[in-house]
Amino acid sequence: MIVLNVNGREYQVDAAVSTPLLYALRDYLQLNGAKFGCGLGQCGACTVMVDGKPVLSCITPISVLSGRRIKTIEGLGTIDNPGPVQRAFIDEQAAQCGYCIPGMMMRAQALLEANPAPSKADIRRHMNANLCRCGTHMRILRAVERAVGYLKNDRSAG
Amino acid sequence: MIRRLVVVLLLVLAVAGIAFFASAWRPRMPAIDTPLRSSFDAASIQRGAVLTAIGGCASCHTAPNSKAYAGGLPLETPFGTIYATNITPERETGIGRWSLAAFVRAMREGVDRDGRQLYPAFPYDHFTHVADEDLRAIYTYLMTREPIRAEAPRNDLVFPLNVRMLIEGWKLLYFDHAPIRPDATQSAEWNRGAYLAEGLGHCGSCHTPRNFLGALKKRRHYAGGDIEGWHAPALDASSRAPVPWTVDALQQYLKRGVSNVHEVSAGPMTRVIHNLAVVPDEEVRAIATYIASNMGAPEQAREERGKEALIRARSAAEKGGDAGIQKLTTGGQQSETTIQDGRVIYEGTCMLCHGAAQRTTGAPSRDALNLGLSTSIQLGTPVNLIRIVLQGMAPPDGESGPFMPGFSTELTDEQLVSLVTYLRSDFSDHPAWQNVAREVRRARQSLARMD
Numbered sequence: 001m002i003v004l005n006v007n008g009r010e011y012q013v014d015a016a017v018s019t020p021l022l023y024a025l026r027d028y029l030q031l032n033g034a035k036f037g038c039g040l041g042q043c044g045a046c047t048v049m050v051d052g053k054p055v056l057s058c059i060t061p062i063s064v065l066s067g068r069r070i071k072t073i074e075g076l077g078t079i080d081n082p083g084p085v086q087r088a089f090i091d092e093q094a095a096q097c098g099y100c101i102p103g104m105m106m107r108a109q110a111l112l113e114a115n116p117a118p119s120k121a122d123i124r125r126h127m128n129a130n131l132c133r134c135g136t137h138m139r140i141l142r143a144v145e146r147a148v149g150y151l152k153n154d155r156s157a158g
Numbered sequence: 159m160i161r162r163l164v165v166v167l168l169l170v171l172a173v174a175g176i177a178f179f180a181s182a183w184r185p186r187m188p189a190i191d192t193p194l195r196s197s198f199d200a201a202s203i204q205r206g207a208v209l210t211a212i213g214g215c216a217s218c219h220t221a222p223n224s225k226a227y228a229g230g231l232p233l234e235t236p237f238g239t240i241y242a243t244n245i246t247p248e249r250e251t252g253i254g255r256w257s258l259a260a261f262v263r264a265m266r267e268g269v270d271r272d273g274r275q276l277y278p279a280f281p282y283d284h285f286t287h288v289a290d291e292d293l294r295a296i297y298t299y300l301m302t303r304e305p306i307r308a309e310a311p312r313n314d315l316v317f318p319l320n321v322r323m324l325i326e327g328w329k330l331l332y333f334d335h336a337p338i339r340p341d342a343t344q345s346a347e348w349n350r351g352a353y354l355a356e357g358l359g360h361c362g363s364c365h366t367p368r369n370f371l372g373a374l375k376k377r378r379h380y381a382g383g384d385i386e387g388w389h390a391p392a393l394d395a396s397s398r399a400p401v402p403w404t405v406d407a408l409q410q411y412l413k414r415g416v417s418n419v420h421e422v423s424a425g426p427m428t429r430v431i432h433n434l435a436v437v438p439d440e441e442v443r444a445i446a447t448y449i450a451s452n453m454g455a456p457e458q459a460r461e462e463r464g465k466e467a468l469i470r471a472r473s474a475a476e477k478g479g480d481a482g483i484q485k486l487t488t489g490g491q492q493s494e495t496t497i498q499d500g501r502v503i504y505e506g507t508c509m510l511c512h513g514a515a516q517r518t519t520g521a522p523s524r525d526a527l528n529l530g531l532s533t534s535i536q537l538g539t540p541v542n543l544i545r546i547v548l549q550g551m552a553p554p555d556g557e558s559g560p561f562m563p564g565f566s567t568e569l570t571d572e573q574l575v576s577l578v579t580y581l582r583s584d585f586s587d588h589p590a591w592q593n594v595a596r597e598v599r600r601a602r603q604s605l606a607r608m609d
Contacts, residue, residue: 018506040511041563053567060568061506063499068570129563 002062006031007075017063021055022046024062025072033073033102037131044130047103048072054110054129073102076109084154085109088147089140096134104130108144112151120145182326184273187263189255192247192305198298206299209292211436213285213358215300217429218242228252228306233279234386237372238315240279248305261297262290268329275325277313278333278372287338287357332373344451350441351448359445364390364426380452382537387604388425389539395454398536398588401464402456408446413439415559419468421533422560424551425542432554471528474513500580503573507565508581526562529585540578540591544601547574566605574598 004011004021006029013019013028025031025048034057037045041059048057049071077083082090085105095101104127111118111126118126123144132140210216219242221230229244247254253261253271260271268282269275276282288296318324338356340349355361364385366374375381382392391397399420407417415423415431423431434442456464505513511526529535534542548566553559569577575594582591591597 017502020506020510042561050567055567056563059507059510059563059565061503063502063506064569064573 002066004029004062004065004070005068006070007072008069013062015062018061020058021048021060021062021065021070022057025057031072031074034106035099035102037100037103042131043100043103044107045100045103047106047130049106049110052110052113054107071106071109073105076105084150085112085144085147088150089143092139092143092146094136094139094143096132096136100130100132100134101140104132104140108147111144112147116151116155117148118144178326179323181330182275182323184263184267184269184275186273187257187260187271189271190257192249192254193301195302198302202295202298203302206295206297208437208441209296209358210299211433212354212441213296213360214430214433215245215296216433217426218280219245225304225306225308227300227303228308229310230308232311235279235372237319238313240277240313240315241310243310244306244308245300246303246306246308247301248307251307251309252305253300254305258294258297261300262293265293265296266335268325268333275322275329277322277325278328281360281363283333283374284357284360284363286333286335287353289353292358328371328373332371334376345447347440347444347447348451351444351446354441355445355448361393361445361449365393384539384541386426387541387601388545389537389541390427391533391537391542393449394452397453397533398538399533400467400531400536402460403450403453405443405446405450408450409439409443412442412446418527419471419531421531422527422551422562424534424546428551428554432557467530471530474528474530496576497580497583499573500576500578501584503569503577504580504584507568507577511562529581532585535581535585536588538588540582540594540597541601543578543581544574544594544597547577548601548605566602571595571598571602 002013002015002017004013004024006025011029013024015024015028022034022036025034026036034048035045036058037043039058041056044056046056046058047054049055050060050065051068073086077086085108089095089101089105094104107127107130108123111123115122120141123141127137127141127144216226218231218233219227219229221228221242224230225246227244227246229242231242233240233242244252246252249255256264256271263269264271264276264280265282265285265288267286268278268280313320338353341352344352362374362380364383365380366376367378367381367383369375380393381396383390391399397403401419403417403420407420411417411420411423412431412434415428508529512529532543534546537543546562547569548564550562550564552561565574575598578594578598579590582588
């Protein structure tokens with residue numbers, strides 16, 4: 001039995017300690033936002049945040065996560081009240097099929113939490129790990145830039 | 159009497175000093191007008207391109223995200239940071255005003271056009287062996303590149319090493335001009351390989367250990383060296399590759415960066431592989447022939463162990479799971495819990511790809527190396543294994559090649575220590591590493607600096 005802290009809540013997960021976090025989220029906690037893409041840490045569809053950093057949940061066993069703070073796309077906002085990164089992706093219409101987008105948003109969120117004013121080069125370098133098979137990368141990059149502005153407005157609005 | 163002795167001693171010292179400075183002094187070579195492209199023939203430019211790739215000039219003289227050969231790459235040495243210079247034919251900041259004679263002097267003697275001594279981070283101790291016509295072809299190639307205006311940052315070296323005159327002293331002690339003599343008992347291919355590897359290719363500048371003054375330990379030629387936080391594995395009989403290298407395997411590795419029963423290239427070696435991609439197969443094979451012969455034919459016991467490792471790896475690929483060596487002792491002082499924790503991490507991360515058939519995903523990754531075949535787990539130092547786990551590996555932009563995700567955010571330092579300790583314990587017969595935690599911290603710091 002392992003206790004996982006996900007989006008500020010503690011969950012007891014009764015799974016083998018080598019179970020990948022992605023399976024724990026989807027199969028045990030019904031948090032289906034993180035997606036299974038390749039299962040080999042090559043595509044980034046499963047990206048979530050751990051202690052503020054982007055992590056590939058398909059190749060991270062839950063054994064390494066006790067006492068660490070996990071954040072998933074469900075922690076960024078709700079359908080009625082989407083967070084700044086989610087609003088930016090919607091406003092930029094960055095999704096085509098949408099399968100890679102939760103991972104994209106989580107990687108973007110990790111960047112913006114560490115660096116609220118990234119350059120275009122910073123964004124490109126940081127987002128490099130996540131793939132979109134539809135090829136909407138240009139819109140995704142614009143969405144991340146837009147999110148920078150939304151976060152700034154939200155902060156100044158208090 | 160004593161007085162006379164002192165005077166004589168002082169005189170001797172003065173003469174020695176004058177002789178030293180006289181020998182350290184090199185004249186400035188006259189500036190020339192940059193030769194026009196039309197003054198060189200296309201065949202020689204093309205030959206120069208191949209030779210420049212074998213020399214790996216771009217590896218140091220090109221900084222990340224910058225123009226080719228424009229310099230500026232920091233080389234971290236135990237003595238401070240040296241910045242690679244601009245070798246494009248730009249007139250003010252590059253070598254645009256260098257004559258062929260000035261270029262040849264730099265390559266052979268380690269002196270720039272102004273007569274300044276060059277630090278041996280520039281491997282002129284190897285380049286001194288390069289034939290005239292090859293130096294001319296490289297000059298031709300470099301002088302026909304795009305001129306880029308870029309001043310290299312000033313070197314950041316500790317006193318007194320920032321005094322260039324002292325390099326002459328280093329040269330007196332360590333710089334061996336003696337030409338490489340062909341070995342008549344060996345094949346033409348072997349001799350070609352020796353010429354390329356010992357000269358232009360300067361393999362030994364990473365793969366040979368250095369002394370406290372940064373000079374190669376000649377008696378331990380190819381015994382393995384340390385470079386940029388990585389260990390360049392031994393290329394002699396002390397090689398720890400679980401399966402002994404062959405000419406074919408080395409050729410494939412040098413050309414493609416992968417040998418499916420040895421290793422995938424990582425760290426500074428990826429730049430070498432990248433360069434060799436444009437080099438004709440016969441030249442690469444010559445280098446492979448020479449290096450394989452330097453490693454020597456493996457002893458029978460080692461050959462047997464290699465065969466066993468291959469059988470274990472194949473059966474793991476078919477049945478799935480572990481290829482660890484079944485050992486009677488764990489040997490070492492690391493705690494059982496560390497190893498247990500590491501094994502769980504291995505099963506939840508590494509094994510998805512490296513454990514072949516026993517994957518829960520069904521997504522094939524047939525090329526992932528079986529860890530029982532990895533040299534990094536066998537070395538005397540954990541640095542390569544730690545760096546690979548932290549950074550992963552990826553082909554250069556726009557090229558295809560093996561990919562592995564890095565685990566720098568997934569794993570904490572303590573978890574990395576457990577994983578590395580477990581891998582060593584289960585996949586190697588060598589004694590446990592004692593410095594894993596320290597090396598993990600070092601690798602993290604070095605990666606943070608690169609960010």
